[in-house]
Amino acid sequence: MTLPGYWFKSTLFEIEPGEDEEVNPRIYGRQLAHWLKPQLERHGYAVADVFPEDWGWCVECNCESHRLFVACGSIEDFDAKPDDPLPSKESVTWHCFPAAEVPFLSRLLKRIDTGPELSRLDAALRVVLSNESQITLVGEP
Structure with missing residues (x-):
């Protein structure tokens, strides 16, 4: 289960050369993910x-x-073409969303309701993003 999430602009996150070699080409977000870690930890x-x-x-x-x-x-x-330069951090639209996956065997054996935890994580994510002055929520691209 996933929730729609948040689309935003920010100058907080640089695109690191070669970071898309670990994911699909032209997908970035290493600095965003590492920035989110302590933010979520502050929310418990x-x-x-x-x-x-x-x-x-x-x-x-x-x-x-x-x-x-x-x-x-x-x-x-x-x-974008493979040899194009990296986009500037000002031009990137970022996206993040909370999600939950229930292991297959757990789904077979019992019903697990991920809704409450997913809603709580979504609320924390909304507060984190909304409270950062260098993030501007833009809705869906």
């Missing part, structure tokens, strides 16, 4: 790890019954 989350996925960067929170995380990255630039 024990962040287990920050790591790349093919779709972007994952900020995984500890949860006993299922996987709870914030997915984050940039909106893909489909017009």
Whole structure:
């Protein structure tokens, strides 16, 4: 289960050369994910790890019954060519959203309601993003 999330502009996050080699090409967000880690910890989350996925960067929170995380990255630039320069941090639209995954066996054996924890994580994420003066929420791209 996922929630729609947040789209925003910010000058806080640099795009690091080569960071998209760990994810899909022209997807960025390493600095965003690492910035979110202590922000979520201040809201009571024990962040287990920050790591790349093919779709972007994952900020995984500890949860006993299922996987709870914030997915984050940039909106893909489909017009970019492999040799194009990295986009400027001012031109990037960032996206992050809370998500939960229940392991297959747990789904078979019992019903796990991820809604309350997912809503709590979404609320924390909204506060974190809204309270940062260098982030401007822009809605959907």
